[in-house]
Amino acid sequence: MELRDIEIFLTLAEELHFGRTAERMRLTPARISQAIKKQERDLGGLLFERNSRTVRLTPLGRQLRDELQPIRLALRDTMRRARAAAGGVTATLRIGAMNGNGHDLRPYWDAFRARHPGWELRFRHAPFVDPFGGLRRGEVDVLVTWLPIAEPDLVMGPVLFTDERVLAVALDHPLAARPSVTVESIADFQHSGTTSVPDYWESSFVPSHTPGGRPIERGPLVTSADDILTLVSTGEIVNVFPAHSARYWARPDVLWLPLTGMERFSFGLVWRGEAEDDVIRALAAVVRDLGSPAF
Numbered sequence: 682m683e684l685r686d687i688e689i690f691l692t693l694a695e696e697l698h699f700g701r702t703a704e705r706m707r708l709t710p711a712r713i714s715q716a717i718k719k720q721e722r723d724l725g726g727l728l729f730e731r732n733s734r735t736v737r738l739t740p741l742g743r744q745l746r747d748e749l750q751p752i753r754l755a756l757r758d759t760m761r762r763a764r765a766a767a768g769g770v771t772a773t774l775r776i777g778a779m780n781g782n783g784h785d786l787r788p789y790w791d792a793f794r795a796r797h798p799g800w801e802l803r804f805r806h807a808p809f810v811d812p813f814g815g816l817r818r819g820e821v822d823v824l825v826t827w828l829p830i831a832e833p834d835l836v837m838g839p840v841l842f843t844d845e846r847v848l849a850v851a852l853d854h855p856l857a858a859r860p861s862v863t864v865e866s867i868a869d870f871q872h873s874g875t876t877s878v879p880d881y882w883e884s885s886f887v888p889s890h891t892p893g894g895r896p897i898e899r900g901p902l903v904t905s906a907d908d909i910l911t912l913v914s915t916g917e918i919v920n921v922f923p924a925h926s927a928r929y930w931a932r933p934d935v936l937w938l939p940l941t942g943m944e945r946f947s948f949g950l951v952w953r954g955e956a957e958d959d960v961i962r963a964l965a966a967v968v969r970d971l972g973s974p975a976f
Contacts, residue, residue: 724741772799775803775823776822777806777816780948789968838950840973842947864888910932
């Protein structure tokens with residue numbers, strides 16, 4: 682199986698959709714189908730069960746995916762290190778950021794670069810849908826996200842910062858006239874919902890119940906902060922956010938109210954345990970040495 686065919690197979694194993702796989706691979710669906718059929722002929726068995734509505738891995742397909750995925754990650758890491766070395770950079774650390782206050786964290790990144798001038802940092806936005814997928818697929822090395830994380834394959838590193846909680850509401854919302862709101866009062870209104878995230882992790886952002894036991898209703902499903910703020914601005918939902926959102930995502934149609942009765946958010950570093958190396962440990966050391974900033 683050639684490298685291109687490995688990528689086609691593993692991408693289809695992730696997407697379970699020929700059209701999306703073709704789009705990611707910049708190929709036609711027919712080319713994807715041909716490559717999979719050829720692999721199945723060479724192996725002597727089906728890799729996918731497929732009909733007009735669904736695509737699913739067979740037991741043979743799951744076995745092949747599990748054995749090829751580490752090989753793909755190792756090859757990507759090798760090529761990335763080779764490209765960096767050719768440019769005079771001996772290591773590159775890719776950071777996925779789920780927080781919205783990147784500027785506040787500049788002291789960490791500047792300190793890391795000062796200590797390790799031959800090591801490069803690269804940043805990308807990390808979505809909260811499928812939150813740990815980028816780490817597990819090897820697309821990022823470290824994730825900045827809210828804590829806690831309770832995934833057996835992931836390491837919860839040092840805390841970067843803590844932040845108060847605020848509630849985003851529409852300008853004409855019934856809560857808008859209040860100087861602040863309590864966590865008990867937010868149970869009267871819908872919040873956004875999401876899928877493909879662990880329940881415990883979602884509940885650490887917006888709990889399922891108030892401390893008094895009242896359920897906090899989930900409403901429309903969302904995939905981004907923009908989705909949430911659009912629904913907030915129309916009054917369809919209210920939503921909990923870290924307080925830095927009010928500074929970085931100011932909008933004329935959204936009001937940010939202090940929220941009492943809940944612990945502060947904690948945001949920190951997370952990485953795959955099997956991928957931990959000197960560069961990741963060096964970044965964690967910088968964070969521990971500098972401590973949490975005040976803002």
